[in-house]
Amino acid sequence: MNKLPKTSFESIDPILDKEHKNIFKALDKLYYSNKENWNKPEKHTKIIKLLDKLYRICYKHWKTEDKYFIKGLQNIPKEHHDINKEIQKHREQHKSMLKCILKIKTEIKQNKSRNPSKKFIQMKKDIINHINNEDADHFHWS
Ligand SMILES: [Fe+2]
Ligand SMILES: [Fe+2]
Numbered sequence: 251m252n253k254l255p256k257t258s259f260e261s262i263d264p265i266l267d268k269e270h271k272n273i274f275k276a277l278d279k280l281y282y283s284n285k286e287n288w289n290k291p292e293k294h295t296k297i298i299k300l301l302d303k304l305y306r307i308c309y310k311h312w313k314t315e316d317k318y319f320i321k322g323l324q325n326i327p328k329e330h331h332d333i334n335k336e337i338q339k340h341r342e343q344h345k346s347m348l349k350c351i352l353k354i355k356t357e358i359k360q361n362k363s364r365n366p367s368k369k370f371i372q373m374k375k376d377i378i379n380h381i382n383n384e385d386a387d388h389f390h391w392s
Contacts, residue, residue: 266318266389269311270381276304277374288367294358297366301355305348308377312344318389340388343380347373 280300287293319337326333350373357363 263389265314266385269307269314270385272307273304273311273377273381276300276307277377280304280370281374288370289365291361298355298358301351305351308348308351315344315385316341336388340384343384347377347380350376
């Protein structure tokens with residue numbers, strides 16, 4: 251079974267593509283290697299390590315996107331900087347996804363989460379949807 255989403259994520263930029271693939275791999279690793287283990291406290295150290303890795307990969311990737319936004323704005327006239335609002339919205343989504351990763355991690359660490367796997371699956375969907383819709387809009391691929 252192909253674990254990666256079936257949609258095409260090819261952008262015009264190989265760096266973005268590579269980073270997106272790394273995010274999908276990290277999400278898959280969390281999902282497939284821990285499917286039965288999310289609710290087992292003895293497995294939580296491993297899950298926390300994988301969540302840390304996902305956080306680092308996402309953080310790095312969203313810094314890359316930020317650089318592209320800044321570069322892109324330099325090339326368009328100031329009167330068209332309405333796009334700034336769109337970029338702000340995009341950045342807010344990045345921030346809230348990072349917060350979500352941290353929240354899941356903290357809840358697992360403190361044994362506060364009743365159903366960590368459910369939260370993770372929602373987060374996975376949110377990240378994939380973001381790449382598939384919001385990134386596709388900004389970084390233009392079909
Ligand atoms: Fe992205
Ligand atoms: Fe993005």
